[in-house]
Amino acid sequence: MAAVSILPDKHGQWGAVDAQGQVILPFSYEDIVELEDGYLMAAKLSEDSPGLLYGVFNLQGKLVVPVEFPYIEYIRRHKLFRVARRTAPQGFKIGYLNGQGEVAVPVAFDGLDFISNNKVEPVNIAKIGRRYGYVNILTGKVLIPIEYEYIDVGPGMVNAKGEGIVAVQKGLRFGVLTTDGKVLVPIEYDLMGDVRLDRGALAEKDGKLVYLNFSNGKFLGVTDAAVEFSSDYYPHSTATVEPALFDGFYAAGAYPSMNSAWRAWQGGELRWPAVPSIEIKGDYAYVAFSIFKKAKLESLHHVLRVKRTPQGFDLLGLNESANSVQSNNFLSFRVKHGVAVCEKCFTQNVPGVWRLLPADRSLAFAGIGANIKKSNNPGSELVLLNVIAGGGADRAGLEAGDVVTHINDHSVADEDIHAVTSLLRGKAGTSVRLTVLRDGVPLPSVVSVERMLVSFP
DSSP states (O other), rough: OOOEEEOOHHHHHHEEEEETOEEEEEEEEEEEEEEEETTEEEEEEEEESEEEEEEEETTTTOEEEEEESSEEEEGGGGGGEEEEEHHHEEEEEEEEEEEEEEEEEEEEESSSESSTOOOSSSEEEEEEEEEOOOOOOTTTTTEEEEEESSSEOOTTTTOOTTTEEEEEEEETTEEEEEEOOOOEEEEEEEOOOBBBBTEEEEEEEEEEEEEEEETTTEEEEEOOOOGSSSSOOOOOOOSSSSOOOOOOEEEEEESSSHHHHHHHHTTBBBOOOSOOOOEEEETTTOOOOBBBOOOOOTTSEEEEEEEEETEEEEEEEEOOOTTTTTTTSSSSEEEETTTESSSSSSGGGGGSEEEOOOOOOEEEEEOSSSSEOOOSSOOEEEEEEEEEESSHHTTTTTTTEEEEEEEEEEEEETTOOHHHHHHHHHHTTOEEEEEETTTTTTTTOEEEEEOOOEEOO
16 A cells, blocks of 8 residues: 655645655645545535535545545444434434445434444444334345334344344334344333343233243243242341341332332343342341342342441451451442442442331332333333322323323423433322323323322332
8 A cells, every 4th residue: 555645735734645745635625534444534614514524535536435424434344434414403314335435324314323332243223213223234234124112232132243133112012023123022011121142031011020031042932930030029028136237128229119120120220120129137138239230240149248337337258257357348338327328339330329228118109109111212102001099090090001291291202211200209199280192192181190109018
């Protein structure tokens, strides 16, 4: 490859010359950058839109990609140019051009995201509006139509070619497809946990928790979920006899109830649907926070030893002595006024604040008496999954499947599930106004729902 020099002229305009001093690119660009594989990316000021526009030339000065894109990235592994074209002051369409500047994937998508961070797989999750699909960027073929509200594809679900399985959401239901669009698990589940090629996944249908069995990407059928995965599961009973300092049952402040833990599981925050908890009882701690999907505590057991200090407690390995000064504690907690604060949790992706719950573990709050569902995608619907008999929603005439568009005249379209929950909860005896759609048709009037005490045993 011939040597190329990139330099400015006396006016600050950039150009490129070869080893013989011949001008390859004229001195008329705001910037020029040498890319891999013998390409030069040049930038000019745009006359019609703010910022710079970029194009690509080869080392002979031949135009490969027109100078008309506000963004160009060369993906060397696939010999493709990822480009974006401005469609509005804040809007872009994304696509791919090949090494000759020909269209590989039309510049027509609102999003084209690699399914892992190393850009190995030759596929992208494609987005148009609020719908998602799956596109092979080498062939330009749409493998999964752009018609799903949600697509989850991770490194544990596909091979290096992007082949494997994906979890999808369509309407209010979840299922699993192969990466060429074939239905593997019917799209009929209300909730679904993490799916991987080599192990099963939890799912819920009609209030029943089941286990989806996979092996090497093949679906082997459905079985009942083991009891330890039940949403009624707690590890052990709270200590009641001569409790030692800091004995008791602690729950993560971010997930004070089983209901909120279910929502966190649905959003991919938790590996299993259970309240993150630590129970200190005698010399042992029974823990349920190694369930966190992103936690770095991969080898943490569910039973640990406890080392107490006047300020709080440390969690130790089972083979370590609570009396040892050299104990290699997993995590340390300071306890004050019934609140345990973890000193290292922020480095482990584990909640930092834990509340000491009463011995009877009566997790109660005032709400509308309905389980709800809402994804974090902008514009997603807030749906009543079921209505508790005798609760406020039931008394107000609301039904499972009703869609809530406004809470107290506030649109919930772009709010996440936690913000919506905060709006629905409040002091028992107060009311909240809901604007509701039923079968796509607005109810004749705003529905006033009384907040009542809801308990999760």
